[in-house]
Amino acid sequence: MPIFKEFYLKEYLKSLLIKYNTTENIAQDVAENLVESSFKGHDSHGVTILPNYIAAIQEGGLNPTAEAKKIVDHGALISFDGQQGFGQFVAKQALQQGIKRAQNYGVAIIGLANAHHLGRIGAWAEKATQANLIAIHFVNVNRCAVAPWQGQSARLGTNPFCVGIPLASKAPIILDFATSKIARNKARIAWEQGLPLKEGCAVDSEGKPTVDPRWLMQSPLGALLPFGEHKGSGLSIICSILGAALTGGQTERHADKGVKTTINNMLSILIDPQFLAGADSHQQEITDLLDWVRHSSEDNTLLLPGEAEQRLYQDRKTNGLFIEDAHWEAITNL
Numbered sequence: 001m002p003i004f005k006e007f008y009l010k011e012y013l014k015s016l017l018i019k020y021n022t023t024e025n026i027a028q029d030v031a032e033n034l035v036e037s038s039f040k041g042h043d044s045h046g047v048t049i050l051p052n053y054i055a056a057i058q059e060g061g062l063n064p065t066a067e068a069k070k071i072v073d074h075g076a077l078i079s080f081d082g083q084q085g086f087g088q089f090v091a092k093q094a095l096q097q098g099i100k101r102a103q104n105y106g107v108a109i110i111g112l113a114n115a116h117h118l119g120r121i122g123a124w125a126e127k128a129t130q131a132n133l134i135a136i137h138f139v140n141v142n143r144c145a146v147a148p149w150q151g152q153s154a155r156l157g158t159n160p161f162c163v164g165i166p167l168a169s170k171a172p173i174i175l176d177f178a179t180s181k182i183a184r185n186k187a188r189i190a191w192e193q194g195l196p197l198k199e200g201c202a203v204d205s206e207g208k209p210t211v212d213p214r215w216l217m218q219s220p221l222g223a224l225l226p227f228g229e230h231k232g233s234g235l236s237i238i239c240s241i242l243g244a245a246l247t248g249g250q251t252e253r254h255a256d257k258g259v260k261t262t263i264n265n266m267l268s269i270l271i272d273p274q275f276l277a278g279a280d281s282h283q284q285e286i287t288d289l290l291d292w293v294r295h296s297s298e299d300n301t302l303l304l305p306g307e308a309e310q311r312l313y314q315d316r317k318t319n320g321l322f323i324e325d326a327h328w329e330a331i332t333n334l
Helices: 004-020 025-041 048-059 087-105 122-128 184-193 230-247 282-295 309-319 325-332
Strands: 068-075 075-080 109-115 134-141 161-165 168-176 262-271
Touching: 004 025, 004 048, 025 048, 025 122, 025 309, 048 168, 048 184, 048 325, 087 262, 109 230, 109 325, 122 134, 122 161, 122 168, 122 262, 134 168, 134 230, 161 282, 168 282, 168 309, 184 325, 230 262
Parallel strands: 075 109
Antiparallel strands: 068 075, 109 262, 134 161, 134 262, 161 168
16 A cells, blocks of 8 residues: 655656656656645546556557647637647647737637547646646536437547636636546546446446546446536537537537547637736635635535645645555556
């Protein structure tokens, strides 16, 4: 039952990625992203996903040296092709340019198509808030894993939606969720650990309710269910339209590219709040609103978006990250 410090995991994952033909700077970004995700409590998008990435490289669906290629530039609107490169790297390249445009124009819209798995989308919102920008992300996952509301078979991806809002002298508000009841990688974690899913999250290949994660991992496949019934299903469709169709990516109706390959497309909207009418007052108003919402609970246990991740991050930085034996063995076997 190994427990690891942050710096060790980053260096170890980086060294493994380099062995599989990833350039050093890309390996650095991927390792930092995966470790940070795990330390913030999203183990499903963290260290344990590395074997899938390596398998995708071997499968030919992940190009470990690819960079983001700019294909459209209209000032405040820019689009990139990720060329099936590491999402952690090509998204960083695209967002860096988007941040500069937003600081110049007050707003920027960035399309990123054909990237490999983008990881925890909240990480990209955090990058924008560090530049004092508001970020809105619509993400398409080109892998059918979710049944639409009133549907019986998978037609949608888990399609995350994310918003980041900077706060003066405080951690930002980060709202980040899959439009399915749980992310597919959380089902993967349950399957690998031999644990059941929560009731109401999935159906088997016949559309019957199940708590067995094997229906998300092995043929014949079942499907995850959308959160909030028609609401999550509708938002998922919007994420496909904005995240994929508008950016030049492929929606879920196209065949999956491979067993381990996960292609993501993302539309990001960055806003500089200093360009809006509330420039002088919004920070105070946001602070007052959050305090007012928090006091809905008298026992001070109410968590605002992003706070759970911040608390886990501080705890794991101090006490280290526990990794299940089976997951660590899969990594060391690389």
